[in-house]
Amino acid sequence: MQNLLRGANAVMAVLRVASGLLLIGSVAINFANIIGRYFFSVSLQWAEEMMLFLMVGCVFLGAGLVGWAGKQIRMDVIISLLPRPARHAFELLAELVLIATSLALAVFAWPTVRMLAEFDQRSQAANIPLVIPQAMVPLGFTIMALLVAVRLIVKGRAPEQPADSGGHG
Secondary structure, eight states, X not given: XXXXXXXXXXXXXXXXXXXXXXXXXXXXXXXXXHHHHHHHSOOOTTHHHHHHHHHHHHHHHHHHHHHHHTOSOOOOTTGGXXXXXXXXXXXXXXXHHHHHHHHHHHHHHHHHXXXXXXXXXXXXXXXXXXXXXXXXXXXXXXXXXXXXXXXXXXXXXXXXXXXXXXXXX
C-alpha cells in the first residue's frame, strides 16, 4: 500500500511540475506577445496557437491532480442530504463512473491521436505536430482514472487516513 501511495505521490509531483511549466510557458508567450505588439508593433504569429496547446496540456495533466483530491465537478446537492451509508454508496458509484468514463474517453480519443501521428498533421501557425496536444486528452483521462482508483484503494484500506499524504494545492 505504501508503494502504491508513494507512486501516486511521485506521479502527482511530476504532474504539478509539468502543469506549472506549461502554465508559465503560456503566460510568458502571452507577455512576450503583448510587449512585442504594443511596444514594437510586431506580434508573434504562432502565439495564440501555442498558448492554446500549452493550456490544453496544463488542463488535461492537471485533471489527475483534481481527481486525486476528489475535487471534480459533482452534482451532489441531493446526495449530501442522504444518510451517511447511502451518501457513501452514491459517492463510490460516482467515482466508479468517473473512472469508467475517463477510460472510455481515453480509448475513444486514441484513434484520433494515432491518425494525427500517421499523417504528421501540423498546426498552421506554429507548425507543431498536432499529435502532441491531442495526446494530452487520453493521457490526462488515463492518469485521472488511475489516480482516482488509487485514491479509492488507499481510502478503502485505511479510512482513517486521508488519501492525500502530501501538500498539493
